[in-house]
Amino acid sequence: MLVYVLWGSTYLGIRVVVESMPPLGSAAARFGGAALVLAVVLRLRRGRGALRVDRRQLGSAALVGVLLLAGGNGLVVLAESGPSGVAVPSGIAALLVATVPLLVVLLRTVTGDRPPGWTFAGVTLGFLGLVLLVLPRGGSGAVPLFGALTVVAGAVCWSVGSFLSNRLRMPADPFVATVYEMVAGAVALSVLSLARGELRGFSPAQVTTRSWLALAYLLVAGSLVAFTAYVWLLANAPISLAATYAYVNPVVAVALGALLVAEPVTGQVLLGGAVIVAGVALVVTTERPRRPVVDGAVSEPSRR
Numbered sequence: 001m002l003v004y005v006l007w008g009s010t011y012l013g014i015r016v017v018v019e020s021m022p023p024l025g026s027a028a029a030r031f032g033g034a035a036l037v038l039a040v041v042l043r044l045r046r047g048r049g050a051l052r053v054d055r056r057q058l059g060s061a062a063l064v065g066v067l068l069l070a071g072g073n074g075l076v077v078l079a080e081s082g083p084s085g086v087a088v089p090s091g092i093a094a095l096l097v098a099t100v101p102l103l104v105v106l107l108r109t110v111t112g113d114r115p116p117g118w119t120f121a122g123v124t125l126g127f128l129g130l131v132l133l134v135l136p137r138g139g140s141g142a143v144p145l146f147g148a149l150t151v152v153a154g155a156v157c158w159s160v161g162s163f164l165s166n167r168l169r170m171p172a173d174p175f176v177a178t179v180y181e182m183v184a185g186a187v188a189l190s191v192l193s194l195a196r197g198e199l200r201g202f203s204p205a206q207v208t209t210r211s212w213l214a215l216a217y218l219l220v221a222g223s224l225v226a227f228t229a230y231v232w233l234l235a236n237a238p239i240s241l242a243a244t245y246a247y248v249n250p251v252v253a254v255a256l257g258a259l260l261v262a263e264p265v266t267g268q269v270l271l272g273g274a275v276i277v278a279g280v281a282l283v284v285t286t287e288r289p290r291r292p293v294v295d296g297a298v299s300e301p302s303r304r
Helices: 002-017 023-046 055-080 090-097 100-110 117-134 145-165 174-195 209-236 245-261 267-286
Strands: none
Touching: 002 055, 002 090, 002 209, 002 245, 023 055, 023 174, 023 209, 055 090, 055 145, 055 174, 090 117, 090 145, 090 245, 090 267, 100 117, 100 145, 100 267, 117 145, 117 267, 245 267
């Protein structure tokens, strides 16, 4: 339940944060802060060698962190920022990110794996829902196409990072791996934020109380608590149960966006979203991946 609700709510949290904070800068602060807290906890509980890894493990974790957090989460944050009509609603962003398991199946196929036929049926169904969701139409409830494509690009980055995390020589402890992934992601996001000029003219005094609270929520609930709960779930529950977050999170995100910030839920959103969720559900229930799951070892989707 923690994974379902907390990760599903992070999309709304992102929307509130970027109301008065630089998008990529706020994401860098979130992951940098979470990395620091997790590193301190590991050091206190396990002693001096808690974070020791070799160069190859460090490089692998850094690469995965940049793909997941700077590419995957960073692009979602950018897509959710901006004025109305340009920014992607938080619920729509969550539905688009739900295509990650479908993209991972395609990556597996390209590299020689042969998923079951029903898995491909789920992939086809999911991408049909994606087309339905972003299909241009008139009216105030239309999904911003450029923003939607930005989220999809983020989902591709997240998928590649998740796929590689299961094939590279990563730190054996997922918590240690997460520290270095978050540090690498925070550094990359900081560089990109500076390159975009986000901090020119920015003052912390401009940040609203609700944005500060949302950032703290993302750091604690999204990047620390939910991740810990997910790691526990992987170790203590069937993998088919753990993977259900991929199609429950979007439902939570759409509901919270509609209830708390009045995001429009049109017939197009309901139809496209339902088809995406059905496709992801079909993939998750017909696949029985080996541990660690392809999108689980470091996921918060960002995505979290």
